[in-house]
Amino acid sequence: MPTEALSTAEGLIHAPLIHKGKVRELYDLGEHLLIVVTDRISAFDYVLDPPVPDKGRVLNGLSSFWFGHTAELLPNHVVHTDVDKLGGIVAEADKPKLAGRIMVARKAKRIDIECVVRGYITGGGWRQYKSTGEVNGIKLPEGLRKNAKLSEPIFTPAGKNDVGHDEDISFEEMARRVGAELAEGLRKRSLLLYEYGKTVCERKGIILADCKFEFGLIDDQMIVIDELFTPDSSRFWAQENYKLDVEIDSMDKEPVRAYLANSDWDKNSPPPRLPEEVVEATSARYKEIQRRLTEGTATGAERP
Numbered sequence: 001m002p003t004e005a006l007s008t009a010e011g012l013i014h015a016p017l018i019h020k021g022k023v024r025e026l027y028d029l030g031e032h033l034l035i036v037v038t039d040r041i042s043a044f045d046y047v048l049d050p051p052v053p054d055k056g057r058v059l060n061g062l063s064s065f066w067f068g069h070t071a072e073l074l075p076n077h078v079v080h081t082d083v084d085k086l087g088g089i090v091a092e093a094d095k096p097k098l099a100g101r102i103m104v105a106r107k108a109k110r111i112d113i114e115c116v117v118r119g120y121i122t123g124g125g126w127r128q129y130k131s132t133g134e135v136n137g138i139k140l141p142e143g144l145r146k147n148a149k150l151s152e153p154i155f156t157p158a159g160k161n162d163v164g165h166d167e168d169i170s171f172e173e174m175a176r177r178v179g180a181e182l183a184e185g186l187r188k189r190s191l192l193l194y195e196y197g198k199t200v201c202e203r204k205g206i207i208l209a210d211c212k213f214e215f216g217l218i219d220d221q222m223i224v225i226d227e228l229f230t231p232d233s234s235r236f237w238a239q240e241n242y243k244l245d246v247e248i249d250s251m252d253k254e255p256v257r258a259y260l261a262n263s264d265w266d267k268n269s270p271p272p273r274l275p276e277e278v279v280e281a282t283s284a285r286y287k288e289i290q291r292r293l294t295e296g297t298a299t300g301a302e303r304p
Helices: 055-070 083-089 092-098 123-132 171-178 180-203 254-261 276-294
Strands: 017-020 024-028 032-037 041-043 046-048 078-080 102-106 113-120 149-155 206-218 221-225 234-238
Touching: 032 055, 041 254, 055 078, 055 102, 055 180, 055 276, 083 092, 083 102, 113 171, 113 180, 123 206, 149 180, 171 180, 180 206, 180 221, 206 276, 254 276
Parallel strands: none
Antiparallel strands: 017 024, 024 032, 032 102, 041 046, 078 102, 113 149, 113 206, 206 221, 206 234
């Protein structure tokens, strides 16, 4: 393994842990939040063992990269990503373990909508379309083929659930839940972000097939929160691998999904331990998407 994987930051951070997700841990710093991105990896709603070395650094690094480059478009929650600025809440000896994994963020009230934008008809959108000819209530042309590029990106929100899968909903249902003005603001900002990300990815030889965003409110200001254009929140395809009517190998944790799909695991019991070669292949996959997206471009996100 290239570096030691980090399965949790508990015991390294001397601040209250307020939320432990499948990958991220949130600690309360008073005025701000501390987000630590671990190397845990999940599939089919299970956290798998062992963690994938450097996965957390890739996710945090990519989010930092994109937050920095979209700050002129939309405000976001980033304060800084420098472990040395954490002071006494982290021992000096533990800072190398957390370097590249942390993001100090402004506290915001999360809007409980997963803002999904689809530029191609694939994945869950394709399954909806095959069944109904629609995606989240949006009627699409007949005869579309799997992985086809849509004539224009579509906004397909989901209601966030802390347990289980998020719930696909129509824009009208979203407006009923959060109000028409906020719903329209979320749609407009999501489509704007997607267009920016898609354009950058195209220059790097990558197709941004679909992606999801989260937003929060500070007073009445809407800001982008959580993560941005990472392999865990976006579907990236290498342009050289793009084909219609097939399952395209996405640039993320595909080695893990393939291993589990070809195992005899029933998806209802604890999952099998990942073999070392699958872990190494997955780590390499995450590093490759980061390299392709950020190579030759300045990284980092700082708020003055």
